[in-house]
Amino acid sequence: MLTTTIDRILDAAISGHTLSIPDGLDLLLQTDQGALEVIRQAADELRKNLVGDRVTYVINRNINFTNICEQHCGFCAFRRDRSDVDAYWLDWEVIFEKATASVQIGATEICMQGGLNPHAKVDGVVHPTLAYYGQLLKALKTQFPDVHLHAFSPQEIQFIAREDGLDYGTVISTLQMAGLNSMPGTAAEVLDDSVRRLLCPEKINSATWLEIVSTAHRLGVHTTSTLLSGHIETPAHQIHHLERLRSLQQASLQRNYRAAFTEFILLPYVGQTAPRALRRKVGRDQPVLADALHLTAVARLFLGHWIPNHQPSWVKLGIQGAATALAWGCNDMGGTLMEEHITSMAGAEGGTCQSVENLQTAITSMNRPFHQRDTLYHLIPMNSSILKDHPAATLG
Numbered sequence: 001m002l003t004t005t006i007d008r009i010l011d012a013a014i015s016g017h018t019l020s021i022p023d024g025l026d027l028l029l030q031t032d033q034g035a036l037e038v039i040r041q042a043a044d045e046l047r048k049n050l051v052g053d054r055v056t057y058v059i060n061r062n063i064n065f066t067n068i069c070e071q072h073c074g075f076c077a078f079r080r081d082r083s084d085v086d087a088y089w090l091d092w093e094v095i096f097e098k099a100t101a102s103v104q105i106g107a108t109e110i111c112m113q114g115g116l117n118p119h120a121k122v123d124g125v126v127h128p129t130l131a132y133y134g135q136l137l138k139a140l141k142t143q144f145p146d147v148h149l150h151a152f153s154p155q156e157i158q159f160i161a162r163e164d165g166l167d168y169g170t171v172i173s174t175l176q177m178a179g180l181n182s183m184p185g186t187a188a189e190v191l192d193d194s195v196r197r198l199l200c201p202e203k204i205n206s207a208t209w210l211e212i213v214s215t216a217h218r219l220g221v222h223t224t225s226t227l228l229s230g231h232i233e234t235p236a237h238q239i240h241h242l243e244r245l246r247s248l249q250q251a252s253l254q255r256n257y258r259a260a261f262t263e264f265i266l267l268p269y270v271g272q273t274a275p276r277a278l279r280r281k282v283g284r285d286q287p288v289l290a291d292a293l294h295l296t297a298v299a300r301l302f303l304g305h306w307i308p309n310h311q312p313s314w315v316k317l318g319i320q321g322a323a324t325a326l327a328w329g330c331n332d333m334g335g336t337l338m339e340e341h342i343t344s345m346a347g348a349e350g351g352t353c354q355s356v357e358n359l360q361t362a363i364t365s366m367n368r369p370f371h372q373r374d375t376l377y378h379l380i381p382m383n384s385s386i387l388k389d390h391p392a393a394t395l396g
């Protein structure tokens with residue numbers, strides 16, 4: 001049985017009102033199946049009001065260019081020391097081979113993120129780390145001028161700035177001139193420093209993450225927004241995290257910055273092969289789908305019209321779980337990725353690649369129409385896809 005409080009909160013959200021933190025927390029604390037179903041219905045209705053029934057996807061390629069990383073995040077099974085036998089740092093030729101293959105089968109976006117590798121430098125220049133990242137972008141942009149380069153998390157921006165003694169604005173604007181189009185809003189994890197101290201103690205703190213993202217928006221670089229859920233955080237941490245994202249988005253829009261968050265992506269924790277200490281605390285290895293769906297719906301209601309695009313992670317939830325999330329407030333299925341190492345090495349069962357056909361089939365299974373988009377959510381005319389000329393290009 002619904003309480004009048006929950007009714008009031010859901011009515012307010014559907015009417016376009018901005019929910020308070022206690023309102024969001026009330027929604028997150030519901031456990032009754034009837035209450036969860038009306039929360040789902042409200043999120044689905046708000047999604048329909050804001051963005052309609054269409055579900056989008058992007059043809060992209062993920063390139064994790066190095067797994068050598070100086071940090072030791074508690075959830076990370078991807079990082080390696082330079083001396084480890086399976087440490088890698090891709091040659092540019094390999095990066096270019098991957099990029100070329102993906103563009104030939106219709107990719108409109110190349111996404112690049114990697115470990116924080118102190119050896120990623122260009123010899124003999126003033127800012128060697130920035131030069132490495134900049135030259136990588138510039139070379140890709142020169143060869144693929146129409147491809148959107150979605151690259152480098154706020155943590156990577158801070159790493160470059162620290163290594164070269166630069167401010168964040170200088171790093172971002174230099175990368176922008178080299179061809180950077182947008183940035184992943186990863187490394188946010190949970191924007192609460194007490195959680196970060198346990199989860200990822202060497203990472204940038206919440207204020208620095210927010211500062212770097214705000215700087216990117218001011219400079220005209222769009223970012224995504226994320227939340228790593230389902231580990232040691234509480235519902236209060238989750239709702240405060242969403243509030244910080246929403247406040248930053250409000251500020252970016254109200255200040256007429258040239259960019260903002262393009263979407264929200266929930267990233268449920270996968271711990272199968274992650275470091276033991278956190279796994280022991282969490283007590284399970286795969287996400288609980290019901291919890292992820294509940295949080296997906298609350299995020300849709302709480303972020304309201306401020307962040308209209310919501311994407312589930314098929315890497316974390318599997319393609320069927322991600323399809324189910326379309327009924328809990330999501331309107332996007334993400335990208336083909338073609339390869340993914342960071343979550344798959346943590347033991348995710350969702351795979352590392354989806355064909356366009358798989359994404360379309362998953363969307364259709366939820367009785368929703370699909371459409372290809374670019375990174376910034378512009379629709380791409382379906383008959384213009386290069387895939388037309390490559391009927392066997394299923395990317396799988």
Ligand code: SF4
Pocket residue numbers: 069070071072073076077078079114115116155200
């Ligand atoms: S999550 Fe990123 S920063 Fe943390 S250890 Fe892994 S690769 Fe390094």
